[in-house]
Amino acid sequence: xxxxxxxxxxxxxxxxxxxxxxxxxxxxxxxxxxxxxxxxxxxxxxxxxxxxxxxxxxxxxxxxxxxxxxxxxxxxxxxxxxxxxxxxxxxxxxxxxxxxxxxxxxxxxxxxxxxxxxxxxxxxxxxxxxxxxxxxxxxxxxxxx
Amino acid sequence: xxxxxxxxxxxxxxxxxxxxxxxxxxxxxxxxxxxxxxxxxxxxxxxxxxxxxxxxxxxxxxxxxxxxxxxxxxxxxxxxxxxxxxxxxxxxxxxxxxxxxxxxxxxxxxxxxxxxxxxxxxxxxxxxxxx
Numbered sequence: 267x268x269x270x271x272x273x274x275x276x277x278x279x280x281x282x283x284x285x286x287x288x289x290x291x292x293x294x295x296x297x298x299x300x301x302x303x304x305x306x307x308x309x310x311x312x313x314x315x316x317x318x319x320x321x322x323x324x325x326x327x328x329x330x331x332x333x334x335x336x337x338x339x340x341x342x343x344x345x346x347x348x349x350x351x352x353x354x355x356x357x358x359x360x361x362x363x364x365x366x367x368x369x370x371x372x373x374x375x376x377x378x379x380x381x382x383x384x385x386x387x388x389x390x391x392x393x394x395x396x397x398x399x400x401x402x403x404x405x406x407x408x409x410x411x
Numbered sequence: 412x413x414x415x416x417x418x419x420x421x422x423x424x425x426x427x428x429x430x431x432x433x434x435x436x437x438x439x440x441x442x443x444x445x446x447x448x449x450x451x452x453x454x455x456x457x458x459x460x461x462x463x464x465x466x467x468x469x470x471x472x473x474x475x476x477x478x479x480x481x482x483x484x485x486x487x488x489x490x491x492x493x494x495x496x497x498x499x500x501x502x503x504x505x506x507x508x509x510x511x512x513x514x515x516x517x518x519x520x521x522x523x524x525x526x527x528x529x530x531x532x533x534x535x536x537x538x539x540x541x542x
Contacts (some may be wrong), residue, residue, distance in 0.1 A: 361528050
């Protein structure tokens with residue numbers, strides 16, 4: 267089905283929403299998996315069945331995996347209309363969110379050097395975000411499933 | 412650094428970049444995806460039946476398990492910055508395999524992000540994104 271070319275604004279907003287979903291899902295998914303895996307028993311002590319049981323009963327591991335699935339879906343959707351060289355650095359802003367989460371939720375001390383890294387990532391993403399999200403063709407075809 | 416670290420880092424960087432390029436190729440072939448929550452089932456079917464995406468997903472799996480192996484022999488502060496090299500390889504793949512026109516702003520941006528990730532993780536403190 268062909269849709270007549272909508273204003274470019276539509277795609278810019280859609281891209282921003284999906285980058286935000288991917289970044290937050292990635293950061294929170296990793297945080298949940300990290301918290302969940304820290305609470306797991308020693309593999310050698312409980313054996314494979316016991317470990318699997320703990321994994322299923324863990325309140326962070328399965329929800330964390332589900333959030334990571336949301337991240338994957340958002341990133342694959344972005345690939346369908348935006349450049350790979352646009353999506354990859356933009357989604358890397360999740361390193362910034364993860365650093366903020368480490369500082370304020372996990373209360374890990376964050377060194378000066380790390381904040382410098384965060385600033386570099388923000389500057390890099392700001393530069394990439396100022397380029398058009400698609401440099402290959404006019405995205406005119408909309409897939410309706 | 413043990414003898415197994417560099418081969419593992421190379422496998423992770425190549426597998427994750429190959430996965431990205433294949434998934435991007437597969438997803439862009441079908442045109443812009445219109446995502447609706449009510450259609451989530453058919454969107455999932457659409458995604459998992461695309462050959463390039465299946466191949467790309469297999470590459471992601473190789474990268475994931477190699478990362479687990481790497482984390483068992485190397486500290487996080489070495490493992491994650493080393494894999495940030497895949498951002499650069501992704502951009503090279505996007506330019507030469509997917510024929511994207513990568514503007515100079517994007518090249519500088521990618522290099523800034525890569526340097527930033529290396530600084531962020533090398534300085535320690537944990538909490539870095541890991542698989």
